[in-house]
Every structure is written in structure tokens, then in C-alpha cells.
Amino acid sequence: MKTNIYIIAILFLIASWQMPAQAQFPSMGGxxxxxxxxxxxxxxxxxxxxxxxxxxxxxxxxxxxxxxxxxxxxxxxxxxxxxxxxxxxxxxxxxxxxxxxxxxxxxxxxxxxxxxxxxxxxxxxxxxxxxxxxxxxxxTLDEVTVVGQAALIEEKVDRMVYNAEKDITAKGGDATDILRKVPMLTVDLDGNVSLRGSQNIRVLINNKPSTIVASSVADALKQIPADQIKTVEVITSPSAKYDAEGSGGIINIITKKNSLQGLNLNIDSGVGNRGSTLSLNGNYRKGKTGFTLGGFGRGMYNTITKTNLDQTSRVGDVTTLTRQAGDGHMTGLFGQYNLGFDYDIAKNQSITAGVRYGVRNMNNQQDLITQLFTNGTLGSTSSRNVDSKNLSGTLDANVDYLHTFKPQQEWSMSTLYSRTDLTNNFDADLLNGTGELTGRQRNLNSNLNQEFTFQTDYQTPIKKNQLLEFGGKAIFREVNSDYKYLFAGPSGQFTTEVNNTLGELTYHQNIAAAYSSYTYTTKSRYTFKGGLRYEHTFIDASTREGGNLGVGDYGVLVPSINASKTIKGTTLKLGFNRRIQRPGLQQLNPNFNAANPQNITIGNPSLRPELTNNFELGVSKTIGKTFINATFFGRITNNAITQVSQPSDTIAGAIVSMYQNIGRQHAYGTNLFTNVAVTSKINVGVFLNAFYSSLTGQAMGLDKTSITMTNSGMNIGGGSFVNATFKNGWGAQAFGFMQGTQVQLQGRQGGFGFYTVGVKKEFNNKKASLGLAAENFLNNRFNIHTVLNSPLFSQVNDVYLYNRGVRLTFTLKIGKMTMDAPRKKAKSVNNDDVKSDGQQQSGGTPGGGQPR
The missing domain is CATH 2.60.40.1120 (Carboxypeptidase-like, regulatory domain)
Structure with a gap:
């Protein structure tokens, strides 16, 4: 413990050394x-x-x-x-x-x-x-227009910036619709986000974390209106200033900010056959004071799913074949409401405060018919009607202070309190082969995730070409999960099941961190950015049944190095960083989700963090009207967290999937992107993501002993988009994406596709607009076909998603604003340190679940 304290002290002492600051510091990046x-x-x-x-x-x-x-x-x-x-x-x-x-x-x-x-x-x-x-x-107006089109993608020393402001089809949608179009990102049909094939990422909103993102990235994205997103930053090689969490990288969603004087109100609405939205955002600014008040609501309906599951499990001499078919539908209500305040204390000082509340109410209903064959003979036929509820309320409150001494020299303090109350329950009616009700089952699982964060940062220029940054951060986190299984007959009261007593998880995770970062730009325009970050994690985890789990504290030293150089219009980037991925709430939660008793998932509170070394080389160039970017990367992960499946010893034919530290995972590949400004008003983009992955981990063998499993293969996805603007306020856009199968430790997850087209007409000097968008209109459904295998089981899971849709959108801007000089705002806390399961917390459809 003393050694760790000494390391933190040394980092602060090194960072506090400064050479005399002289002139202003030019940009280090792009x-x-x-x-x-x-x-x-x-x-x-x-x-x-x-x-x-x-x-x-x-x-x-x-x-x-x-x-x-x-x-x-x-x-x-x-x-x-x-x-x-x-x-x-x-x-x-x-x-x-x-x-x-x-x-x-x-x-x-x-x-x-x-x-x-x-x-x-x-x-x-x-x-x-x-x-x-x-x-x-x-x-030179034509030349400037071409450059502006190419700037749809901006390259900086440690990140790529995607400009989302001109997206037409996203009107009435959410952040998922935007992220699908960002190079290097993959978003599946459930909203799960991957960066270069890894879901181990952190998603920030205006540089701020949120406990709802820590619980489920997919659900959080559904609460962010697409037309409020300005840019998306993909940080593939984070500097030491960022938390060491997120082995795949960081995605920072920047929303539109208003620096105008006066009062305005924006109304955005949309209605479609599968969902409707309504958004109201107001801003008021006078002199040194500004207020923002906003609300966004989205309703989902007519979301139909069908599933087919065939799986074979072997326990001793008994082989059980499960054949299952399911029909269901989902409905959901999402909302986000925010109140913000900022005040310029003095010319060089400002304070910012805000409160944001998010709500999620998802309901999933599914009817399952299951047949069990024992050693080739039909043993039983049963039905199960399941109602799942995934409810949450999230509160984020922040206060931030910024003091700017001179250009590029500033000190900031940031605080954040974040709380999420999560309920993930299901009720099931159990029926026999003739449709007679034989019993009822109920799973109650309530979770509470609380965080308090304090962060301070200081940066100062050294001469004209150097920048020194250092700071410290403390996070105090507490996770609680109460879970119980209840059973009842066809009538009467629910009682606790004999084999599943009451359970509770209490998980305290406190983190102390310090960092120092140094940026140097040479006279020949080479840019180097390096840093060190040390994080120490203190854990106290226990369950009601098992007592203290013995998950020990750990520390990690995280280096990062980034370099860039522009040579005759060609920008080269080279980066290395080490990242740590801590398990998130859904990986830790020991409640087992048996909404589908043949396909059970369970968390593991004893998980250890995974460590990843990332390497990347990027090249970008503008040739005439064409912008080209190619990135080659390698990722080596130890203690990789993933789901491992095996047959149940107690439920005939059931497969149980648990999160485990499987061992080693390698990935090597490339991301290619090209953007062509065909004319000043027509823009075409094409992107390709391809990488080879290899996984090595432990699974159960035929003799119930642990065996080493390996799996490897290519993962390929890509797409294209076209943007066009015309006279009299008309515009059009089309987008299409295909993702191939993805390698898993025990098989391959099925691929999917998505496409959309839209048109928009602006009125009254762009103060109002009317849009129409259609998605997947040529396909009645998509089939995600997933195959898993091990010595003890095989599983084929087909999930059919019916997502053909059309929506009409309307936007109105009210109010008269005048331009105000831009002001530097207080910085906000960045918590980039919790692994998300990348899945909706509804756990997918009971008829086989979401693909793993």
C-alpha cells in the first residue's frame, strides 16, 4: 500500500515541474x-x-x-x-x-x-x-468547399472526429442512428456498439460519464436525440489524461451548444410506424449568465421478434435436444430531461452546473414453445409466457470550475454525482403441452449504482511548442444488487423457490488516479504526445450467502505515446497505449436470468480486470476531392472478459452462460475510409472494417475437467453513404451497412444488415424543416444466425427482427438570437472506467436471447 502511495506522489512531483511559460501554445493535434x-x-x-x-x-x-x-x-x-x-x-x-x-x-x-x-x-x-x-x-471558394466536405472526417493526434450535423435521415432518431455511420464503429440491430470489433469501450456525453452508460451503452444511446449531436469523437489511442478504462477505446459524443445571446426554443418531433419522438430544447442567455432547459421523449412500438433455438447438451450418458420457437414483441419509453446553468465569474473564470435525469421503461413479452428430446426420444412439450420489465431512473449532477490564466494555461476542478436505480424483473406463466397453467415463476432483481467523482486538472504551455498537463482524480463507487426467485402454483401466493434463496451483492470500488502528459511540436511540424497514468483500485465485494469474495485491490501503470506528422498533405499517426477494463454491473451481477430456462445468463462478482496493449498506425490524405484514411491496428488482451457457456447440471437441456476471464485475445486488422466530394453539394463515403481475431480460454471438457479452447477467424463489415443538398432547401441522404459473422470463443455470432434513405425540405430561412425517412424497406425481416459449439454442447440460435420502418419528422426554431463571442467553459469529469455488457438489460428475447 505504501509503495502505491509513493508512486502517486512521485508522479505528482514530476508533473509539477515546469519550465517558464512564455508565449501562447499552438494546437498540438490536427x-x-x-x-x-x-x-x-x-x-x-x-x-x-x-x-x-x-x-x-x-x-x-x-x-x-x-x-x-x-x-x-x-x-x-x-x-x-x-x-x-x-x-x-x-x-x-x-x-x-x-x-x-x-x-x-x-x-x-x-x-x-x-x-x-x-x-x-x-x-x-x-x-x-x-x-x-x-x-x-x-x-478560392470552390477549393474551400472541397476542403470543407473532406473535413467530414477530421484527424487529430489521438482521435478521429466525425461531423454529424448534416445527417438528414437521423431526424427523429437517436444516437444509434448516428454511430452506425461513424468509421471504425459497428452498431448492431440492438444498439450494441463495437470499436474495431471490441465492445470494451467507454461512451462519454460531452466529456461526461453517466451510470446509465456504465450499465448499458445500448440503452443510453436510445435516450440521446440524433439531431442534437454535433460531432462524435473516436479516441482510439487515449492519452494519459483519460481514465485507463476502455480497452477498445473511447467514444465521446459532443452535443450542440448554443453561444448566442437571447432566448430560443427548438421543437423536434417525429412519428413513424415503429416509433415516435418529441424534443423541446430552450436556451436563454443574457450577459454573463446562461440557462438551458430541455426534454426528449421517445416511444417504441410494433417491434416484433421471432426466435428459433436448437441446442444439444451432454451430461454424463444423457444427451438432451432442445427445440424451441418463440414469438414476441417489445415496447419502450425513453426520456431525458436536463437543466443547465453557467456563469462567467470573471473574464477568465467560469462555473458550470447541471442536472440531467434519464428514464427507461422497456417491456418485452414473449411466448415460448419448448420440446425436449432425451437420447432421441421426445420427453416433454411445454409452453412459457414471459413478461420482462427493464426499468431505470438515472440522475447526474455536476458542478465544474475553470480558471484560465492565459491561452492554453488553465486549471479546472470538476465534481459529479451519478445514481442509477435499475429494475430488471420477469414474470412467467408455465403451461403443459395441452396449454393448461401448471405454475408461475417470478424473478425480482433491483440494482443501485452510485458514484461520486472529484477531479482536478492543470495544463500550461512551455515556450511556443510544448504543453504540460497533469492532474488527479478520485472515484467512489457503490453497486448493490438484490435478487430473488419466487414460485407459485396456478393460483395462490408466491413463495421463495427452494433451490434459489434470497441473494444480495454489495460491491464497493474506489479508485485513486494521477497522471502527467507532455506534448511537443517540432519546427518541422512533428507532434509527439506521451504520458503516464497510475490508477489504484480498492475493492470490497461480498454476497449475503458467501460473505467476502476476496477480490483483491490492484494497481496499474498506464503509458501512452502518440505521434503525428503531415508530409505534403499526407498525415501519418503512430500510437501505443495500455488500457484496463474493469467489469461492469451486468458482468458482476450474480442474479441468473432464467426468463428462458433453456438459455440462462449469470454474472460473476469475482471477475478481475482485463489488460490490453494497443498499437496503431494511421495514414490519411486528401487527393483533389477525395479524402482517404487507413488505420492498421493490433490489440493484445489478457484476462479478457467474455461469456462462456456450458450445460446445466440441474435443468435438463439448459445452457448456462457466465462471464469469465477467459485468458488471451488477439486482434489485428484495418479500418479503411474514403470520402469523395463529387460536387460541392454531393458527398459519397465508403468504409470497411476488417480484422483477424484469435481467442484462447478455458471451458469444460467431457470429463468435467477444464480444457483449453481456441477459436480464430476474420471479421468483416462495411458500408456506404451518400449526402446531397439541392436548391430551395431540399436535401437527401442514403446509408447502408453490412456486418459479417463475428468470432466468439465457442463459435460465431451471426451478421446483419441495415439501410435507410431520407429527404428533407427546409422552410423559412432554415427555421423549420419537414423530413421523411425509410429504413430496411426492401426486407421484411433480418435473421441473426449464431452458432456455438463445445465438447459438451452445440447451439444454433436464430433471431428474426422485423424492423422495416418509415418516419415523418418536423423541426421548428422559435426565438431571436444574436451572436456572442465564444467562451471557454468549465471542464467536466470524465469517468472512463467501467466495462459495459454492451447489451440491453432486458437480456434479449427469452426465446434464445440476444446473440453473444
């Missing part, structure tokens, strides 16, 4: 940074104590122009003697200038150059040029 300016390389000119400051904005939109070039010329000689680039807020500083007469030349691609002459500096003077407006260069 491929859009300009070349070095004349006069900056030699540092041979005399140094004084005067300086020139200012900010650069677009004259038409009043938005800051980041990375604009500023050159300082001696008026007498006409020679450039100094220069710099604007930061991401358009601000710049030329410091240590001697007295004299100067001219300043400001330039940026797509804008007319602007010269400010007759500038006379005296010793010690600080000259503020104020806001400098650049106007668009009409002669």
Missing part, C-alpha cells in the same frame, strides 16, 4: 496546422518587452479562425522578423518585441489576406489589435 512562419526559427532578432495581441474571426459568421497565420514585418526593411499562429479560439500573441514601426500580415486558406500597418511600439507597450475580421476569398 493535420490543418500551418507551416512555420518566417522569422520564428532563428530567434536571432533583438528581444524587447513589448507585445501585440488580438483575435481573428470570420467576418460573415463571427466565428474564431483557428490556426490563422500572423507574420510581423519591419516596416522600414519589409523583412519578416517574427510570427505565430492563432490558437483554437482565434487568439494570438507576439511577445518580447523591441520598440519600432511594424506591419502585421494575417492570412488563412480560403480568406483574403489582411495587412495592418503603421503600428508603432514603445518599450513595455502592450498593443491590442482587438478583433480582426477576415473575409472569404471568392476566388
Amino acid at each position: 493535420s490543418t496546422q500551418p507551416k512555420a512562419l518566417p522569422g520564428t526559427a532563428g530567434d536571432q532578432s533583438p528581444k524587447g518587452n513589448a507585445k501585440i495581441t488580438g483575435s481573428i474571426v470570420d467576418s460573415t459568421q463571427a466565428k474564431p479562425i483557428e490556426f490563422a497565420s500572423i507574420a510581423l514585418y519591419n516596416k522600414a526593411t519589409g523583412k519578416a522578423i517574427d510570427g505565430t499562429v492563432a490558437d483554437d479560439k482565434g487568439k494570438f500573441t507576439l511577445s518580447k518585441l523591441v520598440a519600432g514601426n511594424y506591419e502585421v500580415l494575417i492570412s488563412f486558406v480560403g480568406f483574403r489576406n489582411k495587412t495592418i500597418g503603421n503600428l508603432t511600439l514603445t518599450n513595455g507597450q502592450s498593443l491590442d489589435l482587438g478583433t480582426v475580421k477576415l473575409s472569404a476569398n471568392t476566388k
